[in-house]
Amino acid sequence: MDVARWSVGTLPDECDLAIVGGGFSGLTALVRALQPPCRWQIVIAERHPRKGPGIAYGGCDASHLLNVPVSRMGAFPESPGAFHSWIERTRPRQFAPGDFVPRALFASYLDSVLDEALTAACRAPSELAQAPAPMFVQDVLVRAEPLQRHVDLLFGSGATLRVRALLMAPGLPMARAPWRNCDEDVPLIHLSPDPWSPNALRGFAADAPVVIVGSGLTAIDIVSALRRSGHTGRITLLSRSGRLPLPHATSAVTNAEYDTALLARGAREALRVVRQASGELQERKLPWQGAIDGLRALTTPVWSSWSTRERARFLRHIRPLWEIHRHRAPSALLDDIAIQQREGSLVIRRGSVQALRRGRHGVVVTARSGIGPNFDLDAARVINCAGPAQGVRDTADPLISSLLQDGVATTDDFGIGLRTDAEGRLVGQDGRPHDRMWLVGALRRGDLWESTAVPELRVQVAAAMNGIAACLREA
Numbered sequence: 001m002d003v004a005r006w007s008v009g010t011l012p013d014e015c016d017l018a019i020v021g022g023g024f025s026g027l028t029a030l031v032r033a034l035q036p037p038c039r040w041q042i043v044i045a046e047r048h049p050r051k052g053p054g055i056a057y058g059g060c061d062a063s064h065l066l067n068v069p070v071s072r073m074g075a076f077p078e079s080p081g082a083f084h085s086w087i088e089r090t091r092p093r094q095f096a097p098g099d100f101v102p103r104a105l106f107a108s109y110l111d112s113v114l115d116e117a118l119t120a121a122c123r124a125p126s127e128l129a130q131a132p133a134p135m136f137v138q139d140v141l142v143r144a145e146p147l148q149r150h151v152d153l154l155f156g157s158g159a160t161l162r163v164r165a166l167l168m169a170p171g172l173p174m175a176r177a178p179w180r181n182c183d184e185d186v187p188l189i190h191l192s193p194d195p196w197s198p199n200a201l202r203g204f205a206a207d208a209p210v211v212i213v214g215s216g217l218t219a220i221d222i223v224s225a226l227r228r229s230g231h232t233g234r235i236t237l238l239s240r241s242g243r244l245p246l247p248h249a250t251s252a253v254t255n256a257e258y259d260t261a262l263l264a265r266g267a268r269e270a271l272r273v274v275r276q277a278s279g280e281l282q283e284r285k286l287p288w289q290g291a292i293d294g295l296r297a298l299t300t301p302v303w304s305s306w307s308t309r310e311r312a313r314f315l316r317h318i319r320p321l322w323e324i325h326r327h328r329a330p331s332a333l334l335d336d337i338a339i340q341q342r343e344g345s346l347v348i349r350r351g352s353v354q355a356l357r358r359g360r361h362g363v364v365v366t367a368r369s370g371i372g373p374n375f376d377l378d379a380a381r382v383i384n385c386a387g388p389a390q391g392v393r394d395t396a397d398p399l400i401s402s403l404l405q406d407g408v409a410t411t412d413d414f415g416i417g418l419r420t421d422a423e424g425r426l427v428g429q430d431g432r433p434h435d436r437m438w439l440v441g442a443l444r445r446g447d448l449w450e451s452t453a454v455p456e457l458r459v460q461v462a463a464a465m466n467g468i469a470a471c472l473r474e475a
Contacts, residue, residue: 006049006138011155014162015041016472018153020141020399021169022046025440025457027110028075029167030134031117032465038121040472041132043161047140064103064221065330067248068453071097073106075113077458083109100248100330142398144168146408146434156398165436165468168426169461172388172442172452173397178213178353179365179382190362192383195222204362204380207233211365211377214385215239215348216323220333222385223346227336235346236377238367239386241320242350247331249287256281256294263298264305267314271321292325296450303449308413315414351375356382391415392443400443408434412446420444424464436471438464 074082140156177193192200256277278291340346351367393415403409407429425433
């Protein structure tokens with residue numbers, strides 16, 4: 001990612017389309033918008049340009065791996081294998097279709113897709129190239145006010161912009177650090193609330209103890225990054241569940257087939273059916289992962305069919321199991337974690353942060369286990385890998401807060417996302433979708449549940465851009 005592409009400059013007074021978010025969804029939306037004949041003036045804004053698109057591919061180092069095989073990571077639903085084809089052109093025979101490749105390589109692929117689209121737009125025949133090149137702006141959108149034929153935008157810099165259509169692709173807001181309200185006596189140098197910030201893993205001795213809050217995919221990535229940087233000290237993963245993600249299959253997966261009507265009966269019945277499918281696959285000496293992968297195309301319709309009560313039951317009782325089965329890790333990374341556990345250099349403790357105080361190495365974390373007495377953990381650095389915010393109602397994100405306060409947006413029953421219609425148009429407090437405001441990405445999880453991985457995001461982007469194209473074609 002060319003960070004220099006993003007400038008802090010003067011915005012035009014108005015434009016046709018504003019895209020907010022420079023991650024996968026925002027950039028692929030821009031590529032779609034640039035397809036000829038494009039006559040739109042486009043502004044794309046990102047608050048924190050990184051070395052790769054968004055947090056997922058911009059904060060990683062060269063060794064962090066994707067959690068989806070390369071053959072399924074194409075940027076567009078029309079060509080899901082395009083990423084592997086690109087790798088074959090640029091790095092012949094280095095990766096098989098089922099490999100988990102470095103995330104930084106996927107970032108390079110997205111950059112090449114964008115560069116090709118920008119180049120093609122510049123070379124379009126003169127009678128088609130009537131719009132200026134898109135403007136890449138480093139700024140944060142803090143307010144969006146829908147009008148009858150426009151949307152007025154206010155940015156953190158104080159700049160304003162009137163647009164005919166707005167696509168928001170902000171990703172999930174980051175959760176506040178799990179030690180907030182109990183860290184006032186601890187020097188901030190010992191705390192890393194953002195694991196992807198440049199200094200999150202720097203500034204402490206190689207043999208110093210580290211506490212990582214969380215045990216999911218991000219935590220595994222951070223453990224790997226610490227070890228690659230030469231860290232030899234004891235690492236403690238502190239999480240409420242005490243569970244690691246489960247591994248991807250090491251052999252070909254056969255997806256289970258389901259009767260959607262059975263899954264639609266409710267969370268308990270769905271759990272029974274999936275367990276049965278997993279058992280049947282294993283009896284046939286096939287990977288159990290096919291029981292989960294067979295649900296991918298059914299997750300949204302099944303989630304939509306469940307009552308509020310059944311969704312609540314899932315969130316309360318089944319969600320932790322779903323997370324570790326659905327969001328899996330490459331076996332090689334989990335094998336490395338297991339080796340460290342056997343050696344005693346890494347431990348997993350079940351619990352949550354209760355208090356912080358100064359300590360011999362810098363900070364002492366007091367954790368509440370829920371199944372026994374509180375316990376203390378010494379650390380030179382505490383790193384937050386607890387993941388994004390579970391809800392949006394209490395978010396500190398200025399855009400989401402203003403949308404909710406102004407009634408421009410509303411949440412699902414559980415407050416885990418913002419409501420949209422099937423096309424992705426944002427639904428206001430009055431229950432009606434806005435004609436000129438679209439949302440794609442993880443903030444739609446309340447309606448769709450499955451709304452974070454590339455295979456789902458690329459479909460959302462395509463649907464939203466079709467709607468935006470129709471909107472902008474109107475006089």
